[in-house]
Amino acid sequence: MGHGKMAAGSSSGAPGAPCRHHAQLGACESRAKYREGWRPRAVKVYTINLESRYLLIQGVPALGVMKELVEQFALYGAIEEYHALDEYPAEQFTEVYLIKFKKLQCARVAKKKMDERSFFGSLLHVCYAPEFETVQETREKLQDRRKYIAKATNQRDCFILKKVEGPKKTVSKNSEQDCPWSTSGSHVASNWDPSCFTSSPGVSHNIAYPSGNQDESLLTSPHYDNNCTQVPGYFGQNISLTPSVHPGGHTPPASLMQQRMVPAYNGIDRFMPRTTHLQERKRKREEGNKFSLIGTSEDNTEVVIGPQLPEIPKVDMDDESLNTSATLIRNKLKEVADSVSTSVEKPESSSAKPLVKQRRRI
């Protein structure tokens, strides 16, 4: 058959070339009123394949404002790379830039906020640029999504958070350990499900449940964006910070980025007063989108621009009593967030829960 229908050459899908998914669709004008959002939106479905840490920014006025542009975007999270795309077609007097965030979540928020924003008199058009990803980056993106779902859906069944089992595979490290299950599938039990599997060696179960992320349980209460035809229905700053946060209580490999992002709140430092954790998280929740400047990169080879998103620390304590206390606090926070009665849970019942958690299997 020798299909003539090969994917076209440089005109689509290749990095630096205009892609169909970069095109700004016209806003939908015929939407039923009950589905009208605040801003005119095009009809578009966002999947994990379309989203990316890479953002393409069009319409930047050619005034030599790259620094200001990057500073503006850096408000939404750490930026790993940025440069102008000279070969990309641009309207007269405008330039096109590529900005790569460290985290997909930051890119998502930045896109939402900066798209259609005026910048030095010109309207920016911001879109994802997944075609710039390497295979490994795409793989990690999919794995992060997997982990997130595994955590979020089990979270619903059980609001008590689980103890993390060991060092998780983190973004862009351990790059050699790609899903070994595909080749070692023969020894896997029949009810094993890849959606809860990460490729950290030596970890046998429940990897996908980091502890200390009580904010997720509080914030999975329905919270959807009216403008959902363009934006996925959740705000990530509430939820998905945790999947890539390294667990405390273990000494992580020095090269992990996440550790650098969690300087003062690492669970290893168990002598930090717990009220500080509590207040800190409460403050973060109340501030909403505001990000505080914490953490500095100890690795000088990384160019970290702008404030880093505060990582929700993992409260993984090996100590039973500390876990009990942590559970107690989380439950309390949950109650407060649910805006129901403020009855205090008995320590006995909460101490029973860690045991129940550990037996739970997916």
Place this chain on the structure above:
Amino acid sequence: MELGRLEYLQALVTEFQVTDSTGNKRRRSLALSVSGISSRPRPFSLAEAKEQVLANLANFAYDPSNYEYLRQLQVLDLFLDMLTEDNESLVEFAMGGLCNLCLDKTNKEYILEANGVEPIINCLSSSNEETVVSAVSTLMFLTTPRSRAQTTALPVVECMLRFSLSANRRLSNLASIFLQDYCTAPQLEEARNLSKHTAVGIPLPKD
């Protein structure tokens, strides 16, 4: 809040179903009422209404907190049904919706039970880039020890081999991951031999 969301989703599905019904009078009145509400001068078609609603649902499918509702409202079946529509946009949005929600265990089992893998494999032949890309990742997400015989069947692997050579970076990346992470060496070998000798296969998307 919970109730509000369910009601909203219910309204979406209802709108979709009403839009789908036969009977001209009903269609026309719906179109009029919708355009009246939105008060836009632009002519409005029922196909557009369906597309909008489906896109809305597909985007909702991104958020796990909606999954229970979507299952209650049988939106998974809706997505699967839309995969065989002629309207390319409907297929694209439905495929996106499935891609978004198929990682959840319950949803995954439901889709597999409903023989959803077959229509998804058929989406690999679409000329729509988004549809194909969503289909590739959905097949990956749906691969389990029980389903992998289907999701990594020979024609699929052979198709992925060709996709991995595509100039479309998104597609080639996903196909490469599929081949590296979800296929065994014998499967790859077999597919390579197949593509050498036969012409049967799944065409690449137009783009």
